[in-house]
Amino acid sequence: MMLTRFAPSPTGELHLGHAHSALFAYKAAEQVGGRFIVRIEDIDQGRCRPEFTQSILTDLAWLGLVWESPVRCQSEHFNDYRAALALLEGEGLLYPCFCTRKDIAEQTARSGHAPHGPDGVLYPGSCRALPMAERMARVAAGEAYALRLDTAEALRRVGLLRWHDRRAGMVEARPEMFGDVVLARKDTPTSYHLAVTVDDALQGVTLVTRGEDLFAATHVHRLLQAILDLPVPDYAHHRLLTDASGRRYAKRDRSLTLRALREAGRSPDEVRAMAGAGPG
Numbered sequence: 538m539m540l541t542r543f544a545p546s547p548t549g550e551l552h553l554g555h556a557h558s559a560l561f562a563y564k565a566a567e568q569v570g571g572r573f574i575v576r577i578e579d580i581d582q583g584r585c586r587p588e589f590t591q592s593i594l595t596d597l598a599w600l601g602l603v604w605e606s607p608v609r610c611q612s613e614h615f616n617d618y619r620a621a622l623a624l625l626e627g628e629g630l631l632y633p634c635f636c637t638r639k640d641i642a643e644q645t646a647r648s649g650h651a652p653h654g655p656d657g658v659l660y661p662g663s664c665r666a667l668p669m670a671e672r673m674a675r676v677a678a679g680e681a682y683a684l685r686l687d688t689a690e691a692l693r694r695v696g697l698l699r700w701h702d703r704r705a706g707m708v709e710a711r712p713e714m715f716g717d718v719v720l721a722r723k724d725t726p727t728s729y730h731l732a733v734t735v736d737d738a739l740q741g742v743t744l745v746t747r748g749e750d751l752f753a754a755t756h757v758h759r760l761l762q763a764i765l766d767l768p769v770p771d772y773a774h775h776r777l778l779t780d781a782s783g784r785r786y787a788k789r790d791r792s793l794t795l796r797a798l799r800e801a802g803r804s805p806d807e808v809r810a811m812a813g814a815g816p817g
């Protein structure tokens with residue numbers, strides 16, 4: 538049976554763009570008699586606030602969405618992400634990177650060329666070659682580090698990967714365009730890429746719906762599925778809702794939060810129509 542999810546981060550109030558995304562996921566399940574869940578992606582404890590989690594759930598219920606309990610909050614499941622990291626560590630696919638942003642900028646400047654990936658300048662891989670003894674000594678000394686995926690080695694083991702998107706069709710996975718992605722940091726035991734991939738598998742999500750701004754991230758998620766031996770869901774990356782001038786909705790558009798629209802007297806049907814989902 539189809540299972541879709543809406544997975545917001547509680548860093549602010551929901552706006553019309555979120556409503557579009559939530560309704561997109563909801564309707565995809567509803568059309569085929571499938572199931573729908575809400576997941577709170579709150580691994581960034583510095584930016585997420587519990588009061589926003591509550592307002593998100595209030596807004597979604599007001600919009601008329603019904604989801605299955607319980608709502609999974611990622612911050613309560615760090616052990617699941619640690620377990621996935623331990624598995625990858627055991628496979629020899631992770632390495633600690635001690636570079637600061639400044640270090641990486643200097644390394645890139647020295648090398649004279651700065652290849653870019655979807656997230657910016659590609660990490661040049663300097664720490665991949667550190668001798669094991671040095672790695673262990675620096676970790677033991679309490680130095681800050683990130684755990685990076687050895688993407689080339691992972692790809693060598695799993696070979697060619699594909700995934701399916703409902704708009705783009707079959708897509709050949711090219712995670713190498715992200716380089717050696719960070720999967721965890723010393724103080725945050727997971728990254729977006731790892732947490733979302735693990736959760737979608739653990740929760741049995743069969744259709745991942747999200748904005749097309751996250752299309753490229755799916756290349757990384759497909760590789761993580763392969764090396765963690767997780768099932769591969771179907772994907773539907775939707776267009777982002779924009780205002781009349783073509784701008785994406787964002788947190789700065791305070792008058793277009795669902796709360797503001799509700800308080801201004803708009804009905805759920807009106808807001809659903811504004812979110813491009815039509816009434817009912």
Ligand SMILES: [Zn+2]
Pocket residue numbers: 633634635636662663664665
């Ligand atoms: Zn490094």
